[in-house]
Amino acid sequence: MKVRDIQSEFNLELAAGSRGLDRDVSDGYCGDLLSDVIANAGSGAIWLTIQSHQNIVAVAALKDLAAIVLVNGHRPDDGTRAKAEEEGIPLLLSSESSYRLAGKLFCAGIDLTAV
Amino acid sequence: MEIIKEFKIQAKDFIHAGEGSMEIRNTLKSAGLEADLIQRASICAYEAEMNVVMHGGNGIISMSLDETGLVIEVMDDGPGIDDINLALTEGYTTAGVEVQQMGFGAGMGLPNIVRNSDIFNIYSQKGKGAHLKMRFRIKK
Numbered sequence: 001m002k003v004r005d006i007q008s009e010f011n012l013e014l015a016a017g018s019r020g021l022d023r024d025v026s027d028g029y030c031g032d033l034l035s036d037v038i039a040n041a042g043s044g045a046i047w048l049t050i051q052s053h054q055n056i057v058a059v060a061a062l063k064d065l066a067a068i069v070l071v072n073g074h075r076p077d078d079g080t081r082a083k084a085e086e087e088g089i090p091l092l093l094s095s096e097s098s099y100r101l102a103g104k105l106f107c108a109g110i111d112l113t114a115v
Numbered sequence: 116m117e118i119i120k121e122f123k124i125q126a127k128d129f130i131h132a133g134e135g136s137m138e139i140r141n142t143l144k145s146a147g148l149e150a151d152l153i154q155r156a157s158i159c160a161y162e163a164e165m166n167v168v169m170h171g172g173n174g175i176i177s178m179s180l181d182e183t184g185l186v187i188e189v190m191d192d193g194p195g196i197d198d199i200n201l202a203l204t205e206g207y208t209t210a211g212v213e214v215q216q217m218g219f220g221a222g223m224g225l226p227n228i229v230r231n232s233d234i235f236n237i238y239s240q241k242g243k244g245a246h247l248k249m250r251f252r253i254k255k
Binding site: 032033034035036038039049051053054055056058059061062063064079 | 129130132133136137140154157158161162165217218219221222223224226227230
């Protein structure tokens with residue numbers, strides 16, 4: 001499943017990084033501690049978090065993540081948008097919680113626990 | 116041919132934090148190193164750089180690459196580390212609440228460096244900053 005498919009299927013707002021929309025999503029991860037995400041998220045994962053500052057884009061780039069979703073209605077600042085655009089990493093927005101969105105993604109066939 | 120790069124790190128500057136590591140990552144990509152090595156080295160560089168930023172020191176991050184290997188060093192004039200063994204324990208942190216709210220200071224930075232580097236040396240004394248040296252072998 002591509003980032004683009006997830007965006008339309010779950011009605012997520014695209015804040016930046018449209019260049020990466022055709023990337024395949026092979027895994028998922030939920031986490032708000034950056035070093036935990038660095039340690040445990042798999043390559044190609046869609047990452048659900050409440051952190052919205054620009055350092056999240058560096059973490060996603062380091063781990064070769066497919067996309068970032070800001071959950072619970074969190075909005076990115078301008079710096080975060082600019083970085084995501086620069087790196088070509090889709091930055092998606094959801095009003096739902098990590099739990100609810102991850103549950104839906106899991107049911108859609110993305111194994112959020114696979115490493 | 117040897118490639119040497121050096122970048123400044125500014126205390127508490129979360130806007131430019133990580134830029135040195137990302138430049139190092141770009142340099143390693145341009146040098147055509149294998150993807151796994153680039154990822155491991157970039158993670159180590161990033162964790163070490165963020166430690167300097169969040170613990171309030173100014174410092175430098177440098178890399179040197181030649182045929183024999185890659186060395187990344189981070190030196191700072193921050194508060195230093197009181198007990199290095201404790202600091203290497205997963206989950207242990209002295210980071211402030213503000214930094215933790217940003218998702219930093221989970222006590223996993225140094226363990227991530229141990230996990231991703233081939234040889235890791237850390238030198239520090241309380242009040243005298245820290246010096247981290249991370250080495251990576253390059254497969255022929």
